[in-house]
Amino acid sequence: MTVEQLTLTPVTSIDGEVNVPGSKSLSNRALLLAALAEGTTTLTNLLDSDDIRHMLKALTQLGVSYELSECKTECTVQGLGGAFNHAEHLELFLGNAGTAMRPLCAALAASSVNVTLTGEPRMEERPIGDLVDALLEAGADIKYLKNEGYPPLHIAGKTLQGGKLSVDGSVSSQFLTALLMSAPLFSEDTVISIKGELVSKPYIDITLDTMAKFGVQVENDNYQHFTIRAGQKYIAPSRFLVEGDASSASYFLAAGAIKGGSVKVTGIGKQSIQGDIRFADVLEAMGARVEWFDDCVVIHGAPLKGVDMDMNHIPDAAMTIAVAALFAEGETCIRNIYNWRVKETDRLNAMATELRKLGVEVEEGHDFIRVTPATSLKHAEIDTYNDHRIAMCFSLVSLSDTPVTINDPGCTAKTFPDYFTRFATICHR
Numbered sequence: 268m269t270v271e272q273l274t275l276t277p278v279t280s281i282d283g284e285v286n287v288p289g290s291k292s293l294s295n296r297a298l299l300l301a302a303l304a305e306g307t308t309t310l311t312n313l314l315d316s317d318d319i320r321h322m323l324k325a326l327t328q329l330g331v332s333y334e335l336s337e338c339k340t341e342c343t344v345q346g347l348g349g350a351f352n353h354a355e356h357l358e359l360f361l362g363n364a365g366t367a368m369r370p371l372c373a374a375l376a377a378s379s380v381n382v383t384l385t386g387e388p389r390m391e392e393r394p395i396g397d398l399v400d401a402l403l404e405a406g407a408d409i410k411y412l413k414n415e416g417y418p419p420l421h422i423a424g425k426t427l428q429g430g431k432l433s434v435d436g437s438v439s440s441q442f443l444t445a446l447l448m449s450a451p452l453f454s455e456d457t458v459i460s461i462k463g464e465l466v467s468k469p470y471i472d473i474t475l476d477t478m479a480k481f482g483v484q485v486e487n488d489n490y491q492h493f494t495i496r497a498g499q500k501y502i503a504p505s506r507f508l509v510e511g512d513a514s515s516a517s518y519f520l521a522a523g524a525i526k527g528g529s530v531k532v533t534g535i536g537k538q539s540i541q542g543d544i545r546f547a548d549v550l551e552a553m554g555a556r557v558e559w560f561d562d563c564v565v566i567h568g569a570p571l572k573g574v575d576m577d578m579n580h581i582p583d584a585a586m587t588i589a590v591a592a593l594f595a596e597g598e599t600c601i602r603n604i605y606n607w608r609v610k611e612t613d614r615l616n617a618m619a620t621e622l623r624k625l626g627v628e629v630e631e632g633h634d635f636i637r638v639t640p641a642t643s644l645k646h647a648e649i650d651t652y653n654d655h656r657i658a659m660c661f662s663l664v665s666l667s668d669t670p671v672t673i674n675d676p677g678c679t680a681k682t683f684p685d686y687f688t689r690f691a692t693i694c695h696r
């Protein structure tokens with residue numbers, strides 16, 4: 268049964284411990300590299316969500332064998348030992364999963380396949396042109412089936428040489444991630460140079476770290492030029508533990524900062540490779556107290572004050588700050604977030620629209636959002652635009668004296684299917 272609306276009544280206190288599910292970014296990267304690797308990889312703490320299901324289904328169609336545990340969080344993948352190889356035409360539906368669409372596009376362009384990549388209607392509005400341009404420069408055969416620069420795409424895969432390539436990094440880091448992960452399939456040394464300012468940079472660290480765990484080294488010259496020497500192959504690491512998702516942790520950390528008590532979030536820790544772990548530093552700058560451990564982060568609530576910060580490095584978790592700002596003294600400005608506009612929805616516009624429904628003053632700039640908290644909030648029905656993060660971050664409104672109604676709460680299935688159940692475990696009413 269689909270629940271159309273969920274009303275969260277006001278929470279009086281927040282306390283407890285939550286474990287976050289596996290990272291989306293790591294799950295889909297590790298699945299793809301395990302498929303291309305020589306040997307068998309067992310992935311543990313894999314995320315079980317729509318984005319990962321799309322990757323798994325595509326790998327099945329491409330002839331990759333794997334065994335998924337009953338709870339779907341452990342997966343043993345038999346690597347192909349190189350590129351995909353599948354003669355018949357395939358249509359791969361990738362939902363709205365950027366971490367499946369972009370990396371698969373590049374890996375398939377360098378494989379022996381004949382595929383069409385499709386997705387949900389929103390995927391047809393999410394740009395991929397900068398990645399396709401870089402692949403065309405490498406000699407790939409890719410055609411747009413509807414609008415130039417956007418999926419759906421047809422790919423007639425073939426051996427690509429590599430050599431000197433360039434990619435625009437100013438719209439999405441996933442284009443560079445996709446090129447980096449497919450470069451070991453190219454026949455020559457590859458040097459990828461970045462045009463424009465590289466956005467969402469910490470996601471490149473996740474990519475390089477995951478590639479290194481699968482035995483491939485990349486020379487990183489100040490995030491401007493990346494060299495991948497030919498002859499390197501992905502080698503299965505036998506076991507790959509997926510860290511808990513740092514973006515998913517942001518909602519619980521923010522709840523603790525706003526209303527704690529204290530909240531302990533397990534599954535992430537001070538060594539985490541995910542850039543969104545730095546979200547906790549923003550909460551600290553707002554006044555919360557954060558304790559870092561190897562296997563968890565503990566946050567203690569305190570009176571919060573607004574901040575004015577560039578949050579390009581934490582684009583997903585920054586949405587949580589836009590709602591946490593309602594509980595701070597003074598205004599909060601989140602800057603350099605233009606690419607919010609090309610994600611699950613136009614997030615800059617959607618966040619401004621939904622925050623205003625609460626009676627809050629919001630300025631929506633071309634690449635920033637400024638939130639001025641109100642003395643009291645209005646009960647509103649929050650539209651979620653099929654965007655999991657809008658549903659999750661607006662749950663924090665229930666930490667005020669006002670209830671909040673979330674439309675289509677099931678959209679959290681993209682990365683966190685049981686979000687509302689886990690959120691309820693730290694809420695006391």
Ligand SMILES: O=C(O)C1=C[C@@H](OP(=O)(O)O)[C@@H](O)[C@H](O)C1
Binds near residue numbers: 291293366438466470
């Ligand atoms: O590489 C990744 O795993 C991701 C990169 C980011 O996208 P952009 O690089 O498009 O900002 C982020 O928003 C997305 O949720 C996951």
Ligand SMILES: C=C(OP(=O)(O)O)C(=O)O
Binds near residue numbers: 366
């Ligand atoms: C932008 C996101 O997803 P995607 O991986 O589809 O880009 C997100 O999860 O916030």
